[in-house]
Amino acid sequence: MVVTGxxxxTPLGVGVAELWQGLLDGRCGIRELTGEEFAGLPVRVAGVVPVDVAGLLPRPQARRMNRAARFGVLAAREAWQDAGFDAAGAEGAGLDPxxxxxxxGSILGDASVLVSADRALRERGPRAVPPLTTPMTVPSQAASQISLDLGITGEARTVTSACASGTEAIGQAVDRIRYGYVDVVVAGGAEAVVTPAIMAAFAAMRALSSRGVGEVSPSRPFAKDRDGFVNGEGAGFLLxxxxxxxxxxxxxxxxxxxxxGLSADAHHMAAPDPSGKGIALALRRALRDAGAQASDVVHVNAHATATVEGDLAEALAxxxxxxxxxxxxxxxxxxxxLQGAAGGVEAVATALTLCHGVVPPTIGGTERDQDPDIRLDVVRGSPRPLPDTGDLALSNSxxxxxxxxxLALRRVRERA
Structure with a gap:
């Protein structure tokens, strides 16, 4: 199985070029939430897509999609066309649909649709509830809309495994091709959960960073002063x-x-197993599935949400x-x-790292700021050439x- 698109x-912009250049430049797409609906929340920063994506789609089509589905369709279209397929979809590309x-992968998709419908019901009665509320609320809407947009009839599946959803969706796609069910899969994640209720809920869990937007990103993976994640939205897809x-x-x-590779901690409904044993099992299973050894790994794209416990457990593993x-x-x-979309976007970045031989830097702190208990070679400051001694990169979620x-991706030394 290979990646061709x-x-x-993302919060860095629309398109892979914006994502990749932003990562290499160390740009931060986290912004202050200035909308009236966010006033009074204890945390008002998030990684939000800086473009009105509805304006990039035909109006009748956009009106029938939730925000996550719009992200998904645009990212899937880009992957499709980047792979060299005709914009008309599967049949236009000469494929058997x-x-x-x-x-x-998606956790909720777009939570705002149901919230808006509930508000309309309470304020104006049942006739005010939009008739497409239900199909626009389900997490599977992105998969459905992508299949409609590209004329794909083989299958349209949705994976919901919390923040591992996007990576698991790609892994399942690998297996569907491997075992001969399909020849081509558009796989990744899409999410749009930067809403007041979700922000308030995460803040109540004390899961979010309390920092505002400044010269240093409020999300500080592996830094000794990390204090929580920053909520975000977007989509990322591989062909x-x-x-x-x-x-x-x-x-x-x-x-x-x-x-x-997959595993389950069986430890707590929200907190990671501090020993990192579950994560280590998933890492070992990914290596085994790839027919690889630890010495083959030249890069890890870490999950690293900038929570105290999560980053340490991942580092241990x-x-x-x-x-x-x-x-x-x-x-x-x-x-x-990016929640359910995180694995998709990070897989895109991992594929680009292998293709271009460059590791993007981690921002949100300097070498001096790194937690001494992490004890990993975290790339900071500027991009670094990828080591030439092995071929495998791992993307964790x-x-x-x-x-x-x-997810295990392997460098192709001689690309077609």
Missing amino acids: LGAV ARVGVSV LEAEEHARARGARIYCEAAGW VRAVLGGGVPVTALKGHLGH FGFGGHNAV
């Missing part, structure tokens, strides 16, 4: 296909989708499986935590309830 909508699939399928059509290949010398980067200082997912 990439697409993204029944041999093409969609796999999307996956069987290698023989890609090479037969002369496609450009970013990297190989080599394998993936990485050291236990890989040692402390592998270059690690964490992107949530740039983007915030972990979620509330103990969901652990790790």
Whole structure:
């Protein structure tokens, strides 16, 4: 299985080019929430997409999509076209639509639709509730709208595994191709949960950073003064296909989708297992599925949400499986935590790291600020050349309830 297309909508902008350049430049897409609905909240910063994406779609189509689905359709379209397929969709690209699939990770999708409907019901009565509220509320709306947009009939699946959703969706797509169910899958994650109720709920858990927007990102992965994650939104997708399928059509290949691993902490409904054992199991399973050893790993794109317990548990697991010398980067200082979309966007960045041979820096602190208990080689300050000694990169995602997912991507030395 290989990656032949990439697409993204993130707090750094619309498109993969905006994401990649923003990561390399160390830009921060976290902003102050100035809307009236956020007034009075204890935390008013988030990683929000800086463009009105509804304006990038035909108005009738946009009106039938929730915000997460709009992100998803735009990112999936970009991945589709980046892979060299016709904009008209599966049939226009000469594909059998029944041999093409969609796999999307999403926790809630867009929580604001149901909130708006409930407000309309209370204020103006049942006739004021929009008739498309239900299909626009379900987490599967992004997968449905992507399949509609690209004329994909093979399958349109949705994975909900908390913040591991996007990575698990990609892993399941790898298996669907591996076992011959489909030849091509658009896989990733889409989420839009920067809403007052969600922000207030996360703040009540004391999960969010209390910092405001400043010269240093309020999200500070692996820093000794980290104090919580920053909520975010967006979408990221890979176009996956069987290698023989890609090479037969002369496609450009970013990297190989080599394998993936899952595990569960079985520890707590929200807190990670502080030992990191569950994370370590997912890492080992990803290596085994990829037919690789720890010495093959040249890069880890860390989940690293900038929570005290979560970052430490991940560091313990990485050291236990890989040692402390592998270059690690964490992107949530740039983007915030994109929830179900985090794994999709971070997989896009990992694929680009392998393709270009460059590791983006982690922002939200300097070398002096790093927690001495982390003991990882966290890339900070400026991009770093990828080591030439191995071929594998791991992209980590972990979620509330103990969901652990790790994607293994392999560098392709000679791309078609």
